[in-house]
Amino acid sequence: MPLIDTDVHEGFAGIKDLVPYIKAPYKDWLAQGAWRGFSQPFAYTSPGNGNRADVQNEDGSASVSDPAMLKRDLLDEYNVTKAVLTGYFYPTGLKMQYDFASAMASAYNDMVAEKWLSSDPRFAGSIQVNARAPEAAAREIDRMAAHPQMVQVMLPIVDDIAYGHPYYRPIFAAAERNDLVVAFHHTVFAQGPYGMGLHYIERHSLIPLAIQGQVISLILNGVFDEFEKLRFIILEGGFSWLPHTLWRMDREYRQGRVEVPWIKKLPSQHAHERLKLATQPTEDMTTDQLLKVIDLIGTEDLLVFATDYPHFDFDDPDAAIPRSLPDGLRQKILWKNAADLYGFDIPDQHNRATAAE
Amino acid sequence: MAKEHEIAASADIRTGEMTPVRLGRSTIILTRLSCGTLRAVSGRCPHMGANLQFGCITGMAQGPEYGKIEMTRENEVLRCPWHGFEFDLRTGDPAVPAPKGQAMKLRLYEAKERDGRVYVSS
Numbered sequence: 373m374p375l376i377d378t379d380v381h382e383g384f385a386g387i388k389d390l391v392p393y394i395k396a397p398y399k400d401w402l403a404q405g406a407w408r409g410f411s412q413p414f415a416y417t418s419p420g421n422g423n424r425a426d427v428q429n430e431d432g433s434a435s436v437s438d439p440a441m442l443k444r445d446l447l448d449e450y451n452v453t454k455a456v457l458t459g460y461f462y463p464t465g466l467k468m469q470y471d472f473a474s475a476m477a478s479a480y481n482d483m484v485a486e487k488w489l490s491s492d493p494r495f496a497g498s499i500q501v502n503a504r505a506p507e508a509a510a511r512e513i514d515r516m517a518a519h520p521q522m523v524q525v526m527l528p529i530v531d532d533i534a535y536g537h538p539y540y541r542p543i544f545a546a547a548e549r550n551d552l553v554v555a556f557h558h559t560v561f562a563q564g565p566y567g568m569g570l571h572y573i574e575r576h577s578l579i580p581l582a583i584q585g586q587v588i589s590l591i592l593n594g595v596f597d598e599f600e601k602l603r604f605i606i607l608e609g610g611f612s613w614l615p616h617t618l619w620r621m622d623r624e625y626r627q628g629r630v631e632v633p634w635i636k637k638l639p640s641q642h643a644h645e646r647l648k649l650a651t652q653p654t655e656d657m658t659t660d661q662l663l664k665v666i667d668l669i670g671t672e673d674l675l676v677f678a679t680d681y682p683h684f685d686f687d688d689p690d691a692a693i694p695r696s697l698p699d700g701l702r703q704k705i706l707w708k709n710a711a712d713l714y715g716f717d718i719p720d721q722h723n724r725a726t727a728a729e
Numbered sequence: 730m731a732k733e734h735e736i737a738a739s740a741d742i743r744t745g746e747m748t749p750v751r752l753g754r755s756t757i758i759l760t761r762l763s764c765g766t767l768r769a770v771s772g773r774c775p776h777m778g779a780n781l782q783f784g785c786i787t788g789m790a791q792g793p794e795y796g797k798i799e800m801t802r803e804n805e806v807l808r809c810p811w812h813g814f815e816f817d818l819r820t821g822d823p824a825v826p827a828p829k830g831q832a833m834k835l836r837l838y839e840a841k842e843r844d845g846r847v848y849v850s851s
Contacts, residue, residue, distance in 0.1 A: 538795065594795045626825045627812040633799075634792030638826060 373703060374453040374718045375689060376710035378650045379557070379607045379678035380446065382457045382488050383436035384480075393486075394479035398472050407472075410465050412560035417572050418684035427682035436460070436682055439491040446681045447494055450689060453707060454716050456496045457488055458557055458607060462528035464503040465561050473502035474512065481516050489521040496714065498526035498555060503535075503543060510546035517550035523714045524553035524605070529582050531563035536586075536593025548599045553713060556586055557607040576685075583609035584617050587647070591621060594634045596642040603646045603713055608680055611649040612657070615668035618643055644671045648713050650678035651705060652687040659696045672701050676710040731839070731850040739842045742767060745804045749782040757838060757849060760786055760818065763804045768818050769840035769849050774809040775833050783810035789817075789824065807835065 384390065387409040391402050401407060416422040423436065427445060436442075447455055461480055463473035477500045489497050499516040501509035516522050525547045533539055535556070547554050564578025565585075583606055590596065590604065621639035629635070637645075657665065666672060679687050693705050711718045736750045737759055744761040749772055751757075756772030758781050772781050788803040806824065807816045815824035816835040827833030839850040 594792075598795060622825075622828065626814050626823070629815065629825055630787075630790040630798075630808075630813070632792065633790040634795050634797070 374707040374711070375450060376454045376456070376677065376707045376714075376716065376718075377446070377450075377452050377679050377681070378456045378605065378648075378676045378710050379458050379652060379680050380442070380455040381436055381460045381680070381682060382439070382442065382484065383460055384483065385437040389437070390476060390479040390483060393482040395475050398475045398479075401472070410461070410560060414568065414572050414575060416684075420684055422684055423682045424684055424686050439488055442681070443492060446679065447492065450679075452494060453718055454494055454496055454710070454714075456498065456523065456555075456710075456714070457484060458498050458526060458555065459484070459500055460557075461500070462526070462557075462559050463500065464528050464530060465559055466502070467504070467532075470502060470505040470508070474505050474508040477502050477509070478512055478515070481512065485516075485519055485521075489519065493521075495521060496523045496716075497521050498524050499552070500526055501543065503527055503530070503540060506540050506542040510542040513543070513546035513550060513552065517546075517552060522552070524555045526555050526557060528557055528559040529562040529586055530559075531561055531582075534586055534589035536589030536591070536595055538593075541595075541598070544595055544599045544602060548602045551601075553603050553605055555605045555607055556583065556609075558582060558609065580609050580613050584613055587617060587643075588621060591639045591642050592624075592632060592635065594632065596646060597634055597636050603648070605648040605650065605676065605713060607650045607678060608652055609649065610653055610655060611651060611669070611675055612655055612665050614643070614649060614674075615665070615670075618670070640670060644674065648674055648676050648709060651675050651692060652678040652680045653685045654687055654692040659694045662694065662697065663701075666701070672704050673709055673712070675705045676713065677706045733841075733848045733850050735846050736849050737847040739767075739845050739847055742847060745786050747782055747784070747786060747807075752849060752851060756780070756782065758782060758807070759840070759847060760807075761804070762818060767840045767842060767847065769838035769847075770807065770816075770818065770821065771836035771838075774811065774814065775835055776809060776814050777811060779809050779811040781807060781809060784808050785810075786818075787815075789815070 419425040463477045466473040480500050489495050499513055499522050501512050513525055558579045562582040564581045568575040618640040742748050742759045742761055748759040749756050758770050758772050760768050774781055785808050786804055787806050788800040789806050791799045791801050805818050807818055821835040821837045823833045841848045
């Protein structure tokens with residue numbers, strides 16, 4: 373069976389890896405160590421410090437910067453048909469020096485294109501932007517969309533102005549005119565409703581709440597209506613919360629539509645038609661529980677598989693998406709829904725084999 | 730066979746206003762659309778049974794673009810006093826489709842005017 377992994381984190385060994393790609397004057401800034409990069413405001417508690425502890429360079433250091441290692445550990449190990457690279461370096465996190473952040477996004481994209489995308493046709497790419505400078509982000513999207521392996525725009529979950537705000541519209545317009553998906557992924561700076569809490573376990577449990585807020589903002593501020601062709605994917609936020617969020621928004625829409633009449637469809641209809649959620653991290657549900665959640669979501673076409681390699685909460689496809697699921701549903705989650713989202717031309721091996729019998 | 734009941738004076742039923750009248754143990758709301766057409770609807774909301782006489786008659790809000798609200802079809806929408814659900818007074822349909830498997834249509838009664846009096850069939 374084909375397998376599409378929608379959340380694979382490539383990276384670099386250090387911020388100075390961007391020096392060859394970034395424009396002046398920021399080339400000197402990075403080369404001279406003027407900026408040290410992002411750091412998480414907490415300590416990781418997993419054995420691999422946020423990564424799978426077995427993802428190591430030969431000297432034992434953690435690695436997210438080696439395409440050959442990733443191909444060996446993930447693509448070949450799991451026979452992955454397509455892996456969507458999503459990064460974890462999100463310049464939007466810099467809440468000042470916008471031009472510097474935009475330049476780093478451009479440099480990172482060029483690094484990914486040269487070092488990663490060119491190394492294997494199974495890789496698909498995400499265009500990184502500085503969302504705080506939407507017009508510059510739109511220009512970057514237009515620039516990078518020409519790369520045939522770039523399939524989406526990556527927007528990191530922010531902790532201040534949510535993505536439904538009109539401020540970000542140029543980004544969505546650029547994604548739509550370039551026929552790209554828009555992806556959302558949490559960050560080291562994503563906040564829950566009361567911040568991050570006091571413990572890493574608390575912060576990690578709050579991530580779905582941060583993501584729900586973005587879904588609510590996008591739909592109830594009319595982004596789905598204004599950009600009728602755009603499709604959206606939420607990464608690393610899980611999915612079992614979606615029935616509640618859709619029911620709640622539908623109810624609110626029935627009673628409060630008069631305030632937002634530019635929203636033309638039930639929020640659940642918008643989500644069913646153009647939203648995907650990556651399954652990772654699955655929550656160790658039984659097959660029966662998983663089937664119930666999918667039934668409550670209301671469509672089998674919404675979930676897509678992701679491993680989140682190389683992060684510690686990695687999902688193994690066979691363990692996370694049980695073999696006891698109906699075959700048709702399992703195929704949708706493991707590859708068909710993502711192939712439809714990204715327009716990947718992947719032969720249906722199962723049907724082909726059946727037809728040949 | 731439907732039975733006709735004389736329930737109000739025509740002159741008392743005005744556009745944009747609700748006139749509740751008793752019909753047996755039920756309450757019926759009478760109003761007029763902007764064109765003058767008489768409407769008689771159930772006095773209970775099909776959602777949770779709120780007494781609709783405390784709701785309001787309004788128009789249909791449309792949003793041609795983000796941030797812009799235009800009111801259309803003035804006096805053709807009844808909003809429930811509890812949750813604000815909107816019902817189309819021409820059809821009884823909710824403005825937003827009902828949840829799957831739930832009935833959400835406002836009952837319309839056949840209403841006629843004759844010799845200055847309003848008659849409703851039930």
